[in-house]
Amino acid sequence: MIDQKNLDNHNLTRDEYGLIVKLIGREPNLTELGVFSAMWSEHCSYKSSKFYLKQLPIKGKNVVQGPGENAGIIDIGDGQVIVFKIESHNHPSFIEPFQGSATGVGGILRDIFTMGARPIALLDSLRFGPLASPKNRSVMDGVVSGISSYGNSIGVPTVGGDVYFNDCYSLNPLVNVFCMGIAEKDKIFYAKAEGIGNRVLYVGSKTGRDGIHGATMASQEFGEEIEHKRPNVQVGDPFKEKLLLEACLEVMDKGLIVGIQDMGAAGLTCSSSEMPAKSGTGIEINLDLVPQREEGMTPYEILLSESQERMLIVAKPEKIKEVKDVFAKWDLDAVEIGKVIEGGQMRVGFHGEIVVDIPVSAIVDLCPIYERPYAAAAQPKKEINIREIPIPEDFNKILMNLVASPTIANKEWVFRQYDHMVQTNTILLPGADASVLRIKDSKKALAVTLDGNSLYAHLNPRAGGIIAVAEACRNLACVGARPVGVTNCLNFGNPEKPEVMGQFKEVVEGISEACKAFEIPVTGGNVSFYNETEGVSIYPTPVLGIVGLIKDINKVVTPGFKEEGDAVVLLGENKEELGGSEYLKIQFGREDGIPPAIDLAKEKAVQELCLEAAEAGFLESAHDLSEGGLAVCAAECGFFSGKKIGCELDLNDEWRPDALVFGETQSRILVTAKSSKLKKLLALAGKKGVTAAAIGKVGGKKIRISLKGKALVNVPVEEVYKEWNEAIPRNFTVK
Amino acid sequence: MKVRILVSFKDSVLDPQGQTVKNALHTLGYRAIKDVRQGKVFEIDLAGATKADAEKIIPEISDKVLANPIIEKFTWQIIEA
Amino acid sequence: MKVRILVSFKDSVLDPQGQTVKNALHTLGYRAIKDVRQGKVFEIDLAGATKADAEKIIPEISDKVLANPIIEKFTWQIIEA
């Protein structure tokens, strides 16, 4: 008999239980309850988010697969597709930073190769508490080593990502991992269990008692309450995954299988119910045949284990031998554990008894969808009275402080630990606005970026959503890439709280609005709720992963200044905006105000200008203005020049000097051009109706910025570089 | 005083390294080997400390620094007085 | 039978991992710790094997596989008959 305590332990409500009984026509046994609990968890069912996610634009000419599969698929022409997706691994990464983040990488990789794509790039979006705290440092150290150990070992380059620091992440760090793969359009595989009588094969690591209830855990707040329920965090085995990757791609390439699905959250339960649910079939499996690492495992444990590096395959009986041979070649076992049946039931046997017998559709498709109450919460904070903020004297000092802020500082300490060059496709290494990968045997290249400023989203969720999309696209424009597809990871607090639901609703609306404006389809994503500890929630943190296509690899633009004497041109308009800026935070300790306004039509025009100028060969460099504004942008262009070249810029605006130099007004890109091409560039801007001002020249060893001839910033690039470069590593050096 | 601390994955946790070593040894013909678990050993010099000191310090640092109790366990012993 | 093999760096080889652990412990205030050396431990299950078997197999695999004699040394003992 299922009692209230059972329900509490399984994080199911009375109503949900009532629905389960109705759907299966009787009371479930405990194992069946476990199955429902995992599949109806927030993490697997998206029950709180689905309603709002529906508004995301998912259509597009180039969309081969939108949301609903393991990953989204976009056609890039010439018979090729890209397959990409982002996932969160926040909770495990806090409990065990190394293994938590490592297994996060393992999970997203499986999502990609399970579709027949060879993974070609990983990116990671990380959020930590301030590095002054030893705990935060050790979380960051562990997370980065974990990602590095898994990605490096398996040989997929980790080519980019982002890292932000804020108090709100001290007890809830975020680890979002993105993976992209490439496949031939006619060789995509899906999680199908078609063909009555086809066999179900289990491949990969043995099943142990790890991570039971992982999905449920990711669907609850942290607190003392959940402490005792904490499962073992799984230990990743990248070597096993590498074998699995090669073997799976080989059986797919040889056309030996019908369908395949990884065992991620909710393990065997998830794959063995989703596959038949998608195909309108049923499945029969015998748990006695499942390879087990430990003795005496119960059906409940076997079904809900989240042991890593496992896949479920459906193949025709006559192909079984060949499938097994391929796996044997890679030192892996493929074990027959069941078959596809008629009738839509999931029927699980154990020691000669049927322990689960429920309709797959009930588990997979009929979870209630909630339109949770939301409060018009998180109203944008009141406009700050900008005149209250004194204009500091020493702009050099501010620039030094800004580049030393870990959010802005050089992230090389992180990406130097990632093999970002393996596969020899990375032609624009991490550090740039977007990473660029060549596609061998073609003139094309792919650009990828992750973005999301949560302070903006905290101050105005809708603007946060819009800006995250706009900035990601702008980053792509800076390297000369046009966006082709979007994935997103939405990290929030407890959705049962109306204010959090309010934030969620607005962020999603913002993302939808921006994606529609850019006419780019959302092909998938991930929602991570309950990033909340002892009642304190993270800032709403949307992370956008956007992929762009470059038609001619020779037209790629890079952020570094090139030659002394090149003209510096600012595309876009300056404004007087300081709300939510890194400048206010670092200099005045304030996280308030209204984040920068954004006009999507203007944003698009600026990006289009940058793209056309790149295609026309007018640009020597391009880098967008974001955290830290113009001064930080110009300094970075100097750092990326390789020779630490400076620049001399003179502005001619009526705004406050600190807003001009450090403000984060959107829709601006700093580009350089040979003086011979300057006129053409400005003419093109005029034609497109985009404000563009020649504001100075590349050259010298200093960053010099003045306003109407009056010097504001005048500091050697080398000195600024040193601060920028050492800000993160100095937290980790033990003498 | 010298202390030895052994840290290894809990029995229920997968030990990919140990597994791989076991497989390698099998391939080399060492069939007598039924299982291998791999862990870490720390030898710590506590010169001047008393047994009571060790009994206070060692479990503390093992739990806090050397091992992560979520997935690892430890044992320790004094190997030199 | 169960056997434990400890593999550690020879004294002539620097052990930066041990040093790092030591520094970390110092930072946390554990000043009593004078030195840390870090190594590997293997626990091997030889179910059904005799002592003589172990005495033959263990030094062999330690020397050939588990330790690299250029940089490492090993010791072993039977921990469960």
Place this chain on the structure above:
Amino acid sequence: MKFGVVIFPGSNCDFDTFHVLKNVIRQPTIWLWHKDHGLQGVDCVVLPGGFAYGDYLRSGAIARFSPLMQEVGEFADKGGVVLGICNGFQVLLELGLLPGAMLRNKNLKFLCQFVTIRLENERTRFTHKGKKGQVLRVPIAHFDGNYFAPPETLKEIEENSQVVFRYSGANGSLTEEANVNGSLHSIAGLMNKRGNVMGLMPHPERASERLLGSEDGRVIFESIISKF
């Protein structure tokens, strides 16, 4: 010249190396599977980078026992040309075809970055197309690249001019800073006494195409394929 690229379980620079040999250096190149027997008449065996057997236990420690490696050992004994890159270098050390061993990088972190290395010995099978003192810009990507050998061994290596590359500054100077992983004598690449087996930690295959930012690595492949 016919090349054979060995695939161990866990190799991950196998495709990259194959690509450069076949499409950039344009030589007949075949795969050699670690479980197979027979080197199929190759003139040069290349052990690529990666994480053979996950690098569990020690880098290269398990791969050395692969059936094919016994034959690679015999091939080397007969004077066959063998090149080990990164993990391949580690395998050669474990196998004893090259002297010494690898320790963790001195900062105990994985390091992926471009480095500069100085060509120390140009009178080798692997470098005769280059010049002594020439500085190459080539990426590294490893956790265990901190070269170690006992003093007697080091002395012998130096006396026999077996050091082929050292980590150096861009101007060729040997500094502690340039020696990113802490290798003894800044050793980045090493050959055997006979001169037919070389291992190096940097990845020449990642620096053989203009698009990737450096073509300095080609000198090694071009030396191997031309008459020495």
